[in-house]
Amino acid sequence: MPEAYCEQLDTHPVFQALIAAVILATAYLSLNPPLGNRAPMPLLMLVLVIMVSVFINFRTLEISVTDGRLSVGFGFIKSRVRLSDIIYVESIRPPFWRYGGFGIRWWWDGSVGYIIDYRRGIRVTRRRGMPVFFSTRDPGRVLQVLEGYGVKPSAE
Numbered sequence: 001m002p003e004a005y006c007e008q009l010d011t012h013p014v015f016q017a018l019i020a021a022v023i024l025a026t027a028y029l030s031l032n033p034p035l036g037n038r039a040p041m042p043l044l045m046l047v048l049v050i051m052v053s054v055f056i057n058f059r060t061l062e063i064s065v066t067d068g069r070l071s072v073g074f075g076f077i078k079s080r081v082r083l084s085d086i087i088y089v090e091s092i093r094p095p096f097w098r099y100g101g102f103g104i105r106w107w108w109d110g111s112v113g114y115i116i117d118y119r120r121g122i123r124v125t126r127r128r129g130m131p132v133f134f135s136t137r138d139p140g141r142v143l144q145v146l147e148g149y150g151v152k153p154s155a156e
Helices: 013-031 041-057 139-148
Strands: 005-010 060-066 069-074 077-082 086-092 103-106 112-115 121-126 132-135
Touching: 005 139, 013 041, 060 132, 060 139, 069 103, 069 112, 086 139, 121 139
Parallel strands: 112 132
Antiparallel strands: 005 060, 060 069, 069 077, 086 121, 103 112, 121 132
C-alpha cells in the first residue's frame, strides 16, 4: 500500500488580511464605542468572537488519506469519504461560475467544494452522498495515492 497522503493549504493572504482587519476594527469599536455609547458593546463582542472563530476555522484546508478514508475540510467542518464508497476520482479545473468563491461552496447538484484556488483540484464521485471537490497543490499525487488504494480514475 502507498503511504498515506496529508496536505495542508493556507488560505490566500488577502482573505487572512481582510478577516484580521475586521477583527481589529471590531475589537477597537468594542473597546472604544463611538460617542461613549456602550449599548452595542455586547453585540460587538459577539461579532468579535464569531470573526475570530471564522478566522481560526477557515485558515487552513486539510486533506488526508489514511486508514481507507479520505478526509477533506476546514477546521471542524469536514467531509469524510470511505475509499470503498468512491466510484471514481478526476483531476479538474473547477469553473468559477459553478462554485463562485473560496471556502466551502455547495452547488445545485448537491456537490460540495472546499476551495482555496481555481487552478487545480480533485472531484470525488461517490456511490452514496454528494460529490466532493477540493483544491490541492498536487492533484497527480492525490490521484496516485487514491489509485494505490484501489480507487478508479474517471473514464473521461
